[in-house]
Amino acid sequence: MGYEWFISLRYLRARRKQTFISVISFISVTGVTLGVAALILVLAIMTGFHDGVRQQILGNVPHVTVQSQGGTVSDWPQLVATIQSTSSSVVSAEPYVVKEAMLLAHGNVAAANLKGVSSDNRVLSQEFFTEDNQPINSVLFNATRTQPGIVIAADTAALLGVSLGDRINVIPPDFTLTPFGLIPKIKPFDVVGIARTRGGFLDTYYAYISLEQAQHFIGEVDKVSGIEVEVARFDDAQPLAEALRADLGYPYSIRSWQEMFGSFLAALKLEKLGLFIVLGIIVLVAAFNIATTLIMVVMEKHKDIAILRSMGATSRSILKIFVFEGLLIGTSGTALGTGLGLTLALNADAMISWLERKLHVTIFDKTVYGMDHFPSQVESADVIAVVVVAMAICLVATVYPALRAARLDPAESLRYE
Known part of the structure; x- marks a missing residue:
């Protein structure tokens, strides 16, 4: 393990006087976790509803119709x-x-x-x-x-x-x-x-x-x-x-089900994209917390950064330390959020049924939607997209604090110490 990774892990463990920074880090991880979990769960539900509605539409509608003009x-x-x-x-x-x-x-x-x-x-x-x-x-x-x-x-x-x-x-x-x-x-x-x-x-x-x-x-x-x-x-x-x-x-007229009902299903796909963007803002807000955490760490550790530079550490190494620290927070939140989101998505129907029995209320009326269970279908492409977007946002959030740390002047940082 390079010393950059070692120092990044060390900075995440707060000392007695730096507990506030540790709390902010925990909030950042929690924010990313909830954002990723919400994205995976909602996309799975939207996919399930999309397929359920498609099954209803195609219940008595042929996939392809061939007629004569x-x-x-x-x-x-x-x-x-x-x-x-x-x-x-x-x-x-x-x-x-x-x-x-x-x-x-x-x-x-x-x-x-x-x-x-x-x-x-x-x-x-x-x-x-x-x-x-x-x-x-x-x-x-x-x-x-x-x-x-x-x-x-x-x-x-x-x-x-x-x-x-x-x-x-x-x-x-x-x-x-x-x-x-x-x-x-x-x-x-x-x-x-x-x-x-x-x-x-x-x-x-x-x-x-x-x-x-x-x-x-x-x-x-x-x-x-x-x-x-x-x-x-x-x-x-x-x-x-x-x-x-x-x-x-000619004279045959041939139509597929997409040509007859494709516009309606396209609207469902557009709604799914809109929800992805809206819920992605949750991850973006969590990424701002990561940036805030790193800025506070840079302000707290300016003497450490100056000493490292004096001992021969390059600006690139200092940059790596804080990028790695942000990625550790982002990776932890993304991994926990993926696990939580998949658990909720794969057990959505069982959890809805349990809540209905315990609360004695109807959360999902099967007769209204024409479905025999609460729709939730996980697609690997959606999960991969959520993970990639979350990690990209977390990486971008580390850029400014890491650059600021790399540009610190050792002499200025130690002048009044």
């Missing part, structure tokens, strides 16, 4: 094969038929996007209430039923006042021309499934029937409205959309 797709089996061969990230490519419709039951009316889906559609992987807890595929695609089945959202069921087994009438915006005028098409459906949880604003307006029923009732036989593509990772959607545009060209 002509309205319907006739050669959809060939199109599905082309999509699946475009990229290895494609998990599934399912056809669908969709059209706006009115749902009527018990004198109540609700608007919905009536959607015909295949049995492998990802939307059917969520949990539904069904009679005798049967699998949703077995009741929705049961060809022996006298009336076709329909699956609706929990909000739609509450609005219509229906439950499992009830019958609702579906009226699409299509009319039949008869000698008596235009008569709307009406078809009864039996409610065979209801979503277990109340979904977001997108889930509420969808009702699902089998693809075959939709083709006969609201579409055209052997034609679909488009293809819904699911990819392995959310971030794979945009590259796949660009590749499909290059391969398919």
Whole structure:
């Protein structure tokens, strides 16, 4: 260990007459610790909320949608094969038929996007209430039923006042021309499934029937409205959309989920950046405490600095002594803050649940946010960014006191001693 490190450690241990400096050092370490911990915790919570909201948005929204500008797709089996061969990230490519419709039951009316889906559609992987807890595929695609089945959202069921087994009438915006005028098409459906949880604003307006029923009732036989593509990772959607545009060209219209809802998620990222900057000011304030501590040490140790210079220590060595002392304070605070922040972030849900039980209050209402747990997700990139920024701020805070100590004139410091 060089003598600069030895002297830096020695200056951090206060003597009886220098206790105040030691207290200021402790406050500086505590300030950096709390600032770093707050940054890591808040960034983890914002990341968790971002991913939670993204999961809600993509609950019933495909990662990539392929449609035809002509309205319907006739050669959809060939199109599905082309999509699946475009990229290895494609998990599934399912056809669908969709059209706006009115749902009527018990004198109540609700608007919905009536959607015909295949049995492998990802939307059917969520949990539904069904009679005798049967699998949703077995009741929705049961060809022996006298009336076709329909699956609706929990909000739609509450609005219509229906439950499992009830019958609702579906009226699409299509009319039949008869000698008596235009008569709307009406078809009864039996409610065979209801979503277990109340979904977001997108889930509420969808009702699902089998693809075959939709083709006969609201579409055209052997034609679909488009293809819904699911990819392995959310971030794979945009590259796949660009590749499909290059391969398919006109008249196909291809959109990824980023193009449909990217602006909303970008707002969440901007909010996360804003919180990072605001909370970074806490670390900056703690860094001012470090600078104050070092200035006081320089004022207290001016005789020691003069003696060291007289014994042959260079200005560079004096500079190192006080830079090392500031870095020791900053490193200690950053390390403690990182440990505290990670502990809080990784156990946020358990701590919130414990506080709710002890205080008998609701801190995080799961029904409001549509999440089954308090969101907190630690990303290594965020932790590294916080550590680097904190250490950089602490290093900058040491520059002025260290330069002042290095420029002290030994003769002036010892003239009146």
